Amino acid sequence: MHVGMIGLTGFGKTTRLRERVHSVPRLVAFDPVVTPERPRGQLDLPHRFTDGRACAAFIRARPRPRMLRVALHSADWADFSHVAAACLAAGGDMIVALDELRLLCHQKWNAGDGKGVTAFKAHPWVDWLFSESRNYGIEVFWTAQRPEQVGRICTSQSEVFEVFRVAELSDLDAIRPRFRRADFRAIPHLQKFEFVTNGD
Numbered sequence: 001m002h003v004g005m006i007g008l009t010g011f012g013k014t015t016r017l018r019e020r021v022h023s024v025p026r027l028v029a030f031d032p033v034v035t036p037e038r039p040r041g042q043l044d045l046p047h048r049f050t051d052g053r054a055c056a057a058f059i060r061a062r063p064r065p066r067m068l069r070v071a072l073h074s075a076d077w078a079d080f081s082h083v084a085a086a087c088l089a090a091g092g093d094m095i096v097a098l099d100e101l102r103l104l105c106h107q108k109w110n111a112g113d114g115k116g117v118t119a120f121k122a123h124p125w126v127d128w129l130f131s132e133s134r135n136y137g138i139e140v141f142w143t144a145q146r147p148e149q150v151g152r153i154c155t156s157q158s159e160v161f162e163v164f165r166v167a168e169l170s171d172l173d174a175i176r177p178r179f180r181r182a183d184f185r186a187i188p189h190l191q192k193f194e195f196v197t198n199g200d
């Protein structure tokens with residue numbers, strides 16, 4: 001099951017993601033905020049593989065480690081194919097955590113009329129992750145401030161959403177039909193750290 005956490009900055013998305021993933025046995029985590037001062041990143045994960053070589057080492061290791069934790073703090077696309085290979089080599093039952101998923105999506109510009117951005121598109125690796133990884137026992141948990149900032153595949157392939165406060169309900173048009181009307185209307189009035197969900 002793919003799960004998206006959406007809402008304004010500072011309202012609790014990353015914390016919720018951290019709670020969800022902290023005890024899972026197999027995890028690949030994309031944590032964009034890893035700094036020398038905060039090497040465990042926002043998701044507070046101890047192990048860090050920052051490049052494709054480290055992922056390749058994981059694949060080769062025997063016995064294979066139970067846990068693969070990747071904190072890629074630079075969007076180096078070349079690394080992601082290694083991560084995907086490592087996910088598959090680990091044999092499923094894997095959670096992939098993507099904090100600030102928009103950093104793995106790019107704007108598609110409307111070249112025709114020059115008026116600007118028309119949509120965000122997921123990087124091919126992210127596209128694969130959302131559309132195919134289920135077949136390999138991989139689930140994706142992600143966060144974003146607005147559904148428009150992530151590729152359409154990311155929202156259409158996710159079943160569960162946890163929505164914290166957003167500024168404008170129209171920002172949520174892409175996922176509105178997934179919610180009961182009363183729950184949806186409550187979203188602009190949520191306190192910090194409160195969320196509504198269409199899941200259990």
Ligand SMILES: Nc1ncnc2c1ncn2[C@@H]1O[C@H](COP(=O)(O)OP(=O)(O)O)[C@@H](O)[C@H]1O
Pocket residue numbers: 007008009010011012013014015016193
């Ligand atoms: N349920 C909570 N109770 C208390 N503090 C929280 C809770 N959720 C988040 N926080 C705090 O609020 C701040 C912002 O949370 P964070 O999860 O980083 O938000 P976001 O990812 O949406 O920007 C952090 O300092 C975090 O520790």
Ligand SMILES: [Mg+2]
Pocket residue numbers: 010013014015099143
């Ligand atoms: Mg955050």
